[in-house]
Amino acid sequence: MLKLFDLSLQLNGFPIAKAKEEFAAFAAVSAEDYPEFIEKRKQAIVDFHLKYNTFYRNLVGNETFTSWNNLPVVTKKHLQKPLSERLSEGYTEKTVFVNKTSGSSGDPFVFAKDKHSHALTWASNSYRFGWFDIDFNSSYQARFYGIPLDKVGYYKERFKDILSHRYRFPIFDLSDKVLEGVLEHFKTKKFDYINGYTSSIVLFAKFLQQRNIILTDVCPTLKVCMVTSEMLFEEDKKLLETYLGIPIVNEYGASELDLIAFQNPQGEWQVNSETLFVEILDENNQPVPNGTEGKVVITSLDNKAHPFIRYEIGDVGILDERSTAKKPILKKLVGRTSDIALLPSGKKSPGLTFYYVTKSIIEDDGNVKEFIVRQKTLDSFDIDYVSENELTLEQIAEIEKAIAKYLEPGLHFTYNRKDVLKRTARGKLKQFQSDL
Structure with missing residues (x-):
């Protein structure tokens, strides 16, 4: 051949x-x-x-x-x-x-x-x-x-x-x-x-x-x-x-x-x-x-x-x-090394920890197709997600409870439902992004 x-x-x-x-x-x-x-x-x-x-x-x-x-x-x-x-x-x-x-x-x-x-x-x-x-x-x-x-x-x-x-x-x-x-x-x-x-x-x-x-x-x-x-x-x-x-x-x-x-x-x-x-x-x-x-x-x-x-x-x-x-x-x-979240307490945490904790709750029922976590300020984060239906208040409460447990309490989250998530020019999805 x-x-x-x-x-x-x-x-x-x-x-x-x-x-x-x-x-x-x-x-x-x-x-x-x-x-x-x-x-x-x-x-x-x-x-x-x-x-x-x-x-x-x-x-x-x-x-x-x-x-x-x-x-x-x-x-x-x-x-x-x-x-x-x-x-x-x-x-x-x-x-x-x-x-x-x-x-x-x-x-x-x-x-x-x-x-x-x-x-x-x-x-x-x-x-x-x-x-x-x-x-x-x-x-x-x-x-x-x-x-x-x-x-x-x-x-x-x-x-x-x-x-x-x-x-x-x-x-x-x-x-x-x-x-x-x-x-x-x-x-x-x-x-x-x-x-x-x-x-x-x-x-x-x-x-x-x-x-x-x-x-x-x-x-x-x-x-x-x-x-x-x-x-x-x-x-x-x-x-x-x-x-x-x-x-x-x-x-x-x-x-x-x-x-x-x-x-x-x-x-x-x-x-x-x-x-x-x-x-x-x-x-x-x-x-x-x-x-x-x-x-x-x-x-x-x-x-x-x-x-x-x-x-x-x-x-x-x-x-x-x-x-x-x-x-x-x-x-x-x-x-x-660039995907580190800096938290109000001074703690540094791998950004993927957020992603991981959120993932364990968010994907249970197959509603959410994919999502990314973006750190906006020391204590505020955006979660952009693609799903069939909006996240419920119960799911959001679960996510925030888990993050408080695994990372630290007092962090604020905004949830944005999207039709499609932005990928890099090559098509990669960056699961955690920090704007700090």
């Missing part, structure tokens, strides 16, 4: 065959030899950027380094300058893969990967999806993603979808009428897997629940669903498993890096240790013991065009105590 996906990468200058070979060699290194293997690659990528990247050399303030933990932690703010000023010698914007982050953390920026590094990202993706018998060259994907709305961008994306063997459902309007159309596609197309934003796929599952339809009854070729980019709550996972009728795999990635963690067939959130080095650091940028919460900081071990060395991604997470150099396991992703 013609490997169209690999061929399209190869024709665009991304050496996928070589990258797959190299990736297989990384994966074959024994657990025993892995710590030394990773140390050598960390040393090599820093040495390269200190030698060939003026931007990084200026950031470090030196041409050599003695201690990994003394290297600066790079934030998105550091990277908000023209790309040409951040590229390594020998690379130009014409010779690298250029893209921009979605800006879901509020700090979008343009980034680059050299073509070899970008090919390794696809080798890494292929390897992990392969755990679930998915092959990008032959498996047909139902894709729940945003799409550019300008004509050129739209058709370019649609063409890429054809090459990548996928059919895209744009997610800016997921009204019941649109979801009826989505369901029709599942009845007539032999999809192998679903991939896309968590909130959109959850909405589709709620639609199926209302109609008492199990998706594999109408599309028996489906094997698995990979959700990405937004929090996957335990009860949503159960809903998806029930109404899609397939295993749900949780992935965590960043466009500027790679897949960061991917749920393996044993249900563990396995961290990518082949192309990335992932650390959890405290406020002083020092490593914390496994099992302790801290900032997620990531090094891209192969990107020579642009330094992502000790790069603070903006998330808070915990590595499992069982983690090893070869097989780190992400125990928990707590949320984004």
